[in-house]
Amino acid sequence: EPEVTQTPSHQVTQMGQEVILRCVPISNHLYFYWYRQILGQKVEFLVSFYNNEISEKSEIFDDQFSVERPDGSNFTLKIRSTKLEDSAMYFCASSEAEGRSEKLFFGSGTQLSVL
Amino acid sequence: QKEVEQNSGPLSVPEGAIASLNCTYSDRGSQSFFWYRQYSGKSPELIMFIYSNGDKEDGRFTAQLNKASQYVSLLIRDSQPSDSATYLCAGPTGGGNKLTFGTGTQLKVEL
Numbered sequence: 001e002p003e004v005t006q007t008p009s010h011q012v013t014q015m016g017q018e019v020i021l022r023c024v025p026i027s028n029h030l031y032f033y034w035y036r037q038i039l040g041q042k043v044e045f046l047v048s049f050y051n052n053e054i055s056e057k058s059e060i061f062d063d064q065f066s067v068e069r070p071d072g073s074n075f076t077l078k079i080r081s082t083k084l085e086d087s088a089m090y091f092c093a094s095s096e097a098e099g100r101s102e103k104l105f106f107g108s109g110t111q112l113s114v115l
Numbered sequence: 116q117k118e119v120e121q122n123s124g125p126l127s128v129p130e131g132a133i134a135s136l137n138c139t140y141s142d143r144g145s146q147s148f149f150w151y152r153q154y155s156g157k158s159p160e161l162i163m164f165i166y167s168n169g170d171k172e173d174g175r176f177t178a179q180l181n182k183a184s185q186y187v188s189l190l191i192r193d194s195q196p197s198d199s200a201t202y203l204c205a206g207p208t209g210g211g212n213k214l215t216f217g218t219g220t221q222l223k224v225e226l
Binding site: 031033041042043044045048056089091095098102103104105106107108109 | 149151157158159160161164203205212213214215216217218219
């Protein structure tokens with residue numbers, strides 16, 4: 001069964017460092033997303049991406065965050081200067097199309113720890 | 116702010132019983148809802164989705180949507196210990212696929 005894959009599974013970084021989280025969405029999917037989940041809290045939307053552009057972003061997704069699809073398969077989330085409060089599980093998701101009834105499939109996540 | 120609300124639990128049921136998980140939402144425009152199961156430290160796994168009023172059954176799972184009451188529920192029949200997890204209710208908000216998640220209800224199925 002096709003799945004969304006994410007690397008690395010764990011990332012430890014020092015405050016102020018840049019990190020790049022990587023995702024390979026399901027191959028025939030066109031819409032890509034990043035969500036995050038701080039320990040014990042809700043899964044929160046960060047950004048959606050389609051046709052090489054951001055479709056929508058949340059208030060969390062400030063200038064420190066960026067997304068990119070550098071080639072035909074990868075989708076990345078970059079945090080330029082990490083803060084302690086960026087520590088969370090980051091989930092990539094993808095969907096086949098757009099629409100309020102489209103199903104999102106999530107990757108296994110990257111646990112980011114900022115020290 | 117469009118919200119999805121769930122009781123965080125834990126909800127404890129004995130093995131073999133029916134577990135009933137509930138969710139309310141504020142966006143009257145929401146047409147569809149999704150139930151995800153999340154084991155501790157793992158990613159959300161889609162288990163059910165419902166687009167129209169009424170019930171939708173899939174194996175041991177039944178999703179129920181009542182748009183007039185802005186209420187969606189998930190029933191798990193013949194609960195098994197492997198069903199012990201956090202169940203997340205999610206609905207689309209805004210024009211696209213962005214999902215707003217509830218806090219999740221922790222289900223414990225006891226032997």
